[in-house]
Amino acid sequence: MKNEAIKELLYKMADDQLVLGHRNSEWNGLGPILEEDIAFSSMAQDKIGQSLEFYSILNEMGEKDPDTIAFTRKADKFKCCQYVEHPIGEYDFSLVRHFFFDYADYHRFELLKNSKVERIAMAAKKFQSESKYHIMHANAWMKQLGNSDVSIERMQNCLNEGIALALGIFEPSPMENVLIEEGVFEGEKKLSERWLSSIQSILSKTELSMPDISTAPINGGRQGKHTPHLQPLLDEMSEVFSIDPEAEW
Amino acid sequence: MYGGGNSFEDVYDKELKHEDPEQLAEFEARIERGEKIESTDWMPELYRTQLIRMIEQHAHSEIIGSLPEGTWITRAPGFKRKLALMAKVQDEVGHAQLLYAAAETLGKSREDMITDLINGKSKYSNIFNYPAFTWADSCFISWLVDAGAIVNQIANSKGSYAPYCRALERICAEEAFHLKYGHHCVIHLATGSPVQRQMMQEAVNRWWKPMVHFFGPPDKDSVHTRILMKWKVKMASNDECRNQFFDMYVPKIWELGLEIPDPNLKKDPETGIWNYSDPDWSEFKRVINGDGPCNKERLAVRRIAEERGLWVRQALKSPKATYTTPLA
Numbered sequence: 001m002k003n004e005a006i007k008e009l010l011y012k013m014a015d016d017q018l019v020l021g022h023r024n025s026e027w028n029g030l031g032p033i034l035e036e037d038i039a040f041s042s043m044a045q046d047k048i049g050q051s052l053e054f055y056s057i058l059n060e061m062g063e064k065d066p067d068t069i070a071f072t073r074k075a076d077k078f079k080c081c082q083y084v085e086h087p088i089g090e091y092d093f094s095l096v097r098h099f100f101f102d103y104a105d106y107h108r109f110e111l112l113k114n115s116k117v118e119r120i121a122m123a124a125k126k127f128q129s130e131s132k133y134h135i136m137h138a139n140a141w142m143k144q145l146g147n148s149d150v151s152i153e154r155m156q157n158c159l160n161e162g163i164a165l166a167l168g169i170f171e172p173s174p175m176e177n178v179l180i181e182e183g184v185f186e187g188e189k190k191l192s193e194r195w196l197s198s199i200q201s202i203l204s205k206t207e208l209s210m211p212d213i214s215t216a217p218i219n220g221g222r223q224g225k226h227t228p229h230l231q232p233l234l235d236e237m238s239e240v241f242s243i244d245p246e247a248e249w
Numbered sequence: 250m251y252g253g254g255n256s257f258e259d260v261y262d263k264e265l266k267h268e269d270p271e272q273l274a275e276f277e278a279r280i281e282r283g284e285k286i287e288s289t290d291w292m293p294e295l296y297r298t299q300l301i302r303m304i305e306q307h308a309h310s311e312i313i314g315s316l317p318e319g320t321w322i323t324r325a326p327g328f329k330r331k332l333a334l335m336a337k338v339q340d341e342v343g344h345a346q347l348l349y350a351a352a353e354t355l356g357k358s359r360e361d362m363i364t365d366l367i368n369g370k371s372k373y374s375n376i377f378n379y380p381a382f383t384w385a386d387s388c389f390i391s392w393l394v395d396a397g398a399i400v401n402q403i404a405n406s407k408g409s410y411a412p413y414c415r416a417l418e419r420i421c422a423e424e425a426f427h428l429k430y431g432h433h434c435v436i437h438l439a440t441g442s443p444v445q446r447q448m449m450q451e452a453v454n455r456w457w458k459p460m461v462h463f464f465g466p467p468d469k470d471s472v473h474t475r476i477l478m479k480w481k482v483k484m485a486s487n488d489e490c491r492n493q494f495f496d497m498y499v500p501k502i503w504e505l506g507l508e509i510p511d512p513n514l515k516k517d518p519e520t521g522i523w524n525y526s527d528p529d530w531s532e533f534k535r536v537i538n539g540d541g542p543c544n545k546e547r548l549a550v551r552r553i554a555e556e557r558g559l560w561v562r563q564a565l566k567s568p569k570a571t572y573t574t575p576l577a
């Protein structure tokens with residue numbers, strides 16, 4: 001029971017990082033300035049590296065090897081939240097997603113640093129030090145674009161439209177109670193409270209207003225229910241790998 | 250990658266007529282002695298414009314070059330390749346950033362350079378006007394196009410303009426990793442399953458001709474760059490670079506059991522010069538003048554990115570935006 005719950009936690013974190021890392025990497029060649037191509041690539045590399053580590057822990061727990069897990073599963077086996085699957089859209093959409101998601105990441109790692117599962121606590125400690133730079137990047141841009149007349153309206157729209165998806169990050173997974181009881185992870189509710197106060201504090205330094213957090217979250221991702229965007233992303237990701245999954249590439 | 254394959258303009262002595270002969274002589278003496286020129290030093294107008302032209306071309310090649318490989322980031326087979334390719338392409342964009350900064354020291358802004366790229370006014374390496382159809386194409390680029398660029402860049406790093414040389418030193422250090430990554434990928438394909446081997450061979454077939462073009466037309470057809478060579482703007486002749494590339498990489502390609510689609514490719518043991526078939530220089534001219542398989546697509550991507558990002562750049566200029574210190 002406990003092991004199954006831990007696996008569920010690892011899968012959802014790994015899938016989030018893999019899919020968002022993949023999306024972030026799509027900014028190559030398309031950023032509004034070169035520096036943003038580079039920044040999104042950095043964050044993408046961190047996220048894909050983090051997903052690899054989580055899949056490796058899963059592998060140690062008896063699951064298949066990381067490449068097989070990542071490159072051969074169908075969408076309905078993925079446990080990522082729906083927010084990460086959406087196409088990169090315009091820069092404002094990607095930036096707001098990065099702001100919302102990476103604050104959740106940062107606090108998730110903060111909580112997991114105290115996990116009773118040593119292996120997860122160690123990974124969380126390392127990843128939080130990476131995540132720190134991601135939120136610094138998000139803060140810098142939210143303050144820039146949230147205070148400039150040219151961009152305030154665009155950013156506000158993205159916050160308003162993104163909030164339901166962002167709240168879906170915190171969809172509790174079916175076995176969460178076991179995790180809380182066993183001291184593995186303190187749970188999505190606690191995480192979302194910390195997240196909310198960070199989001200509020202950054203937005204208060206801008207001319208943007210807090211989106212309506214009583215909006216119903218867009219859930220489903222944690223149970224394998226996804227948008228039509230995920231399967232094509234996975235097909236593209238495995239396009240070469242699936243030519244011969246046994247081959248060394 | 251991806252510098253190299255620079256195309257130079259014909260340059261004639263008469264363009265120097267309006268320069269002060271004493272200053273010009275002193276400038277040339279400095280270069281002759283092996284001194285480097287800094288942005289604040291006196292330089293002939295022609296030196297400035299030709300350097301801007303060359304460094305700008307190099308910078309454009311880095312960002313345009315990141316497009317055909319970039320397509321394969323989202324398709325790279327397995328974590329190891331995906332992570333390495335992301336890092337590699339990120340380096341290339343970083344090279345563009347460094348090079349635009351080096352060119353800006355000569356008085357042209359990054360924005361103006363990018364505008365000229367989109368207008369088709371300034372050039373970039375011809376080879377990126379060809380499509381990367383398969384994963385093996387991206388591996389060919391990472392190994393051999395980067396290898397060709399390194400030959401060029403190492404030569405250029407000994408040139409006379411100090412800011413460009415400093416940028417190239419950093420760039421060359423990173424290129425060493427690109428080459429290793431690309432070579433590793435090609436080895437896996439060339440020694441892999443029949444499907445992988447075929448995929449790699451087809452990539453070599455497709456890319457060989459543009460690769461020969463990469464170093465530019467034969468020296469006998471590009472004679473008017475004498476002044477640029479004297480000023481150490483152009484550091485090695487096209488034929489020298491091409492020959493060095495053949496020398497270093499043709500044996501490595503053959504070693505992997507791959508065939509090169511040129512029956513005449515052979516080294517003359519007496520002269521050390523490689524003979525090769527005429528790679529259709531009219532195609533090279535056609536492509537560099539805008540009529541290649543991907544010219545329009547490459548520039549369209551760049552143009553769309555500029556248009557879509559315009560509001561961000563405007564917002565950054567807004568007086569109300571608070572300045573945040575860069576992270577690093």
Ligand SMILES: [Fe+2]
Pocket residue numbers: 250251252311340341344420
């Ligand atoms: Fe490069």
Ligand SMILES: [Fe+2]
Pocket residue numbers: 250251341395424427
């Ligand atoms: Fe490179």
